[in-house]
Amino acid sequence: MGNVIEIRDLHVTAKTDSGRVVEIIRGVDLDVADGEIVALIGESGSGKTTIALTLLGYARPGCSIVGGSVTVDGEDTVAISEAERRSLRGTRVAYVPQSAAAAFNPSKTIMDQVVEVAQIHDLMPMDAARKKAVELFRALALPEPETIGARYPHQVSGGQLQRLSAAMALIGDPKVMVFDEPTTALDVTTQIEVLRAFKAVMRERGMAGIYVSHDLAVVAQIADRIVVLKGGEVQEVGATEAIVHRPSHSYTKALIGAFHPRARVPDPEAAADGPQPILKVSGVTAGYGGTGRDKMPKYVVLKNLDLTLERGRSLGVIGESGSGKSTLARVIAGLLPAAKGSIEMDGVRLGQATRDRSKEDLRKLQIVFQLADTALNPNKPVGAILARPLVFYHAMAGRERDAEVDRLLDMVRLPRGLKHRLPSELSGGQKQRVNFARALAARPELILCDEITSALDTVVAAAVLDLLDELQRELGLTYMFISHDLSTVEAICDRVAVMYQGEKVEEMPTSRMKSGPEHPYSKLLIASVPKLDTGWLDGLRDDPLMAAAMEGR
Known part of the structure; x- marks a missing residue:
């Protein structure tokens, strides 16, 4: 069996803010055989995506491929012309991005975008391309494959859109697929569907693939081999089974160790003081769209929800996409006024909208959003972003304000020099820590x-969770964690509330998550978390609960 990918002595450089050129990929060698899927893992900045993108002959702005060769199906993407690279992309090598939503044009139908590659490269008549697209929709287990192409991107779920982006990549029958964190933003039950679909299609077509991920449990389900990267260099290469269960390099062992979350250790002092509610949500109903005479939203998302959060504690809120988790956070923060019900903080009823709340109410309750890219002003440097709440809430100015900006950066473990950078010049993890520092x-x-x-x-996430735990103890903070990552909830939260279709179906201590959920949906959700076991995904077919649940979806 020959190699469809051969990377030899690859070197990539990047230019820093000061104009200094640094090497970010340092002499990487990599082979991928026909029909093989190889995963690239490592922490942020290790070079995973940079290497994957060289397969398309692409380097991100500020980066340059300065040495080595990247051969894909017999063509060196480094040596050929840009015109030849364009003909290669979509036909011999295709790319599935992390954010399918960003890959689709919201103003065009899904079908028009999926068949676009066939049109650009003149691969087949459009009627044949549409027929092939429907076959791909069916192979990827999408609902209503005959008609889903007529919808627009906003009319399908996140998991469906991720599979549709794979259909877009597969339409040109590429020899190589590049998957760049394609399930990161998906809830656990949806992730299973997407992984199953990807794996089935890749096996059926005998395609080679590069799978970029920081989620070792996901990698264990889909990859034949794993390449471990750190600082642009290969640390270890091996069969998935060997890397997962018998890692040899110390860095690989650290990655595996970071995957296993620590259990939440209750604060004995908080327990001794007894429960002191800081937040009480009572009978809240909320949604989107115009309201009628009864002031009910057209699309109801939350239904008569009750929730209590005790001071100094952490409550996790889990559930699949569309269950109402983020809507709940927006309602509590006053960004989406509830149609019914009340929200109390320290026994005082809050206004339904931010405009109805005092500055002190706003100060005491902050929200950190999922997408730091959209939460941070792209035109303001980090220092100005952090200074704004200092001025607004505390009337700080001059040296006092500047010193506090430095202290906030220290608190979230970011270099003080970052205050001069724009958000676009930061990594995803850095942006999220700025987001938290602003709160x-x-x-x-x-x-x-x-x-x-x-x-x-996993390594950065574990460090962030440790940081949040430390800040909670030092500052007496109370957290509500909206998450589809159950290991995060287990590591940081005292209790967990399970949401399904806008209702809280169960609440329990996190210590009982794995041993004693009672509601059928809670059992399904917790059973859907991928295990660090190469046979876990295939073994789900033998699990009656999972098989019945997935069939129902």
Whole structure:
């Protein structure tokens, strides 16, 4: 069996803010055989995506391929012309991005975008391309394959859109597929569907693939071999089974160790003081769209929801996409007024909208959003972003304000020099820590964390969770964690509330998550978390609960 990918002595450089050129990929060698899937793993900045993109002959702005060769199906993407690279992309090598939503044009139908590669490269008549697209929709287990192409991107779920982006990549029958964190933003039950679909199609077509991920449990389900990267260099290469269960390099062992979450250790002092509610949500109903005479939204998302959060504790809110988790956070923060019900903080009823709340109410309750890219002003440097709440809430100015910006950066373990950079010049993990530092600038009592570790690799995420735990003890913070990552909830939260279709179906201590959930949906959700076991995904077919649930979906 020959190699469809051969990378030899690859070197990639990047230009820093000061104009200095640094080497970010340092002499990497990599082979991928026909029909083989190889995973690239490592923490943020290790070079995973940079290497994967060289297969398309592409380097991100500020980066340059300065040495080595990247041969894909007999063509060196480094040596050929840009015109030849364009003919290669979509036909011999195709790319599935992390964010399918960003890959689709919202103003065009799904079908028009999926068949676009066939049109650009003149691969087949459009009627044949549409027929092939429907076959791909069916192979990827998409609902209503005959008609789903007529919808627009916003009319399908996140998991469906991720599979549709794979259909877009597969339409040109490429020899190589590049998957760049394609399930990171998906909830666990949806992730299973997507992984199953990807794996089935790749096996059926005998395609080779590069799978970029920081999620070792996901990699264990889909990859034949794993390449471990750190600082642009290969640390270890081996069969998936060997890497997962018998790693040899110390860095690989650290990655495996970071995957296993520590259990939440209750604070004995908090337990001794007894429960002191800081937040009480009572009978809240909320949604989107115009309201009628009864003031009910057209699309109801939350239905008569009750929730209590005790001071100094952490509550996790879990559930699949569309269950109402993020809507709950927006309602509590006053960004989406509830149609019915009340929200109390320290026994005082809050206004339904932010405009109805005092500055002190706003200060005490902060929200950290999932997507730091959209939460941070792209035109302002980090220092100005952090200074704004200091001015607004505390009237700080001059040296006092500048010193506090430095202290906030120290608190979230970021170099002080980052205050001069724009958000676009930071990594995803750095942006999310800036996002959190901005919330801390208000000196809040309660922070709503909406999927804040979903874009972080396991090592960085573990460090962030340790940081949040430390800050909670030092500052007496209370957290509500909205998450689809159950290991995050287990590591940081005292209790967990399970949501399904806008309702809270169960609440329990996190210590009972794995041993004693009672509601059928809670059992399904917790059973859907990928295990660090290469046979876990295939073994789900033998699990009656999972098989029945997946069939129903």
